[in-house]
């Protein structure tokens with residue numbers, strides 16, 4: 001598999017050791033995770049990205065002491081950004097891996113973690129002293145120093161109370177226990193809910209490779225809504241109360257109606273495969289600002305590679321791509337799983353006509369591209 005060709009970003013630690021000892025457990029500082037690190041885009045290129053409509057960006061300024069915290073949402077015209085000479089501001093650009101090949105390649109170096117957990121690669125540019133204040137994230141994150149220096153202070157504290165007087169999530173009582181200065185190529189891993197603050201020492205750029213952690217209530221709400229939408233094929237079953245007697249307490253909810261409500265939800269949950277299908281569709285759903293450019297598909301399609309914006313996953317019964325699910329078996333399933341795992345597929349001319357047609361559709365939609373290997 002291709003991922004094994006990529007050099008490790010974990011220093012002397014193996015992916016197995018990292019997942020066993022640090023992932024979701026404790027921070028890890030890796031000096032020279034990427035030796036001889038070169039920035040993957042210039043400040044000017046980053047500012048250009050932040051000016052585009054389909055790119056999510058934020059500008060944070062202030063230091064929480066002399067100047068109050070402020071946050072604005074992009075897009076930003078380059079001249080709308082503060083002068084470079086002004087200290088204490090940060091430009092955050094999300095999803096850079098969806099727009100720049102080099103960042104998609106960087107993202108691929110973290111594929112020892114399931115793709116289902118991946119969120120995106122964010123780039124932050126900070127002028128001297130810039131930062132977003134002490135905070136914690138709901139993500140696992142790798143903070144890779146790309147250019148210049150940033151001083152990180154971190155804390156294992158349990159008190160995660162937030163200030164209520166600022167437009168950002170900033171902690172009210174941050175008590176850092178460790179300080180470290182990151183140089184280009186150094187990388188800090190932080191588990192979710194781990195308090196941290198990074199301050200630029202001179203102008204700097206940091207790349208955050210983030211891994212989302214679904215929250216139970218949000219996940220349940222989303223899945224229930226999806227499977228109930230998918231359940232509409234059957235004839236509608238309506239509540240009936242032919243046995244309802246006359247009541248003297250009109251406001252009391254009938255027990256039969258309570259039971260009907262309970263059974264309605266239970267019925268949805270008795271379809272584990274539908275639930276798994278909804279999960280895969282949800283996990284591969286492109287973010288709202290993501291769009292693909294359609295293109296012509298060559299008549300003879302020999303090989304394809306997935307577009308960097310494409311999210312593709314699979315489970316035992318389905319293959320999922322960009323919010324859609326396909327039920328497949330046998331050789332076709334094997335080929336699509338290979339495409340999902342390696343993000344490329346060869347010898348397409350030898351596949352079943354159905355599968356070649358499907359791949360041609362995906363190429364036309366811009367989800368995949370013709371490739372030569």
Ligand SMILES: [Mn+2]
Pocket residue numbers: 135136137196
């Ligand atoms: Mn953070």
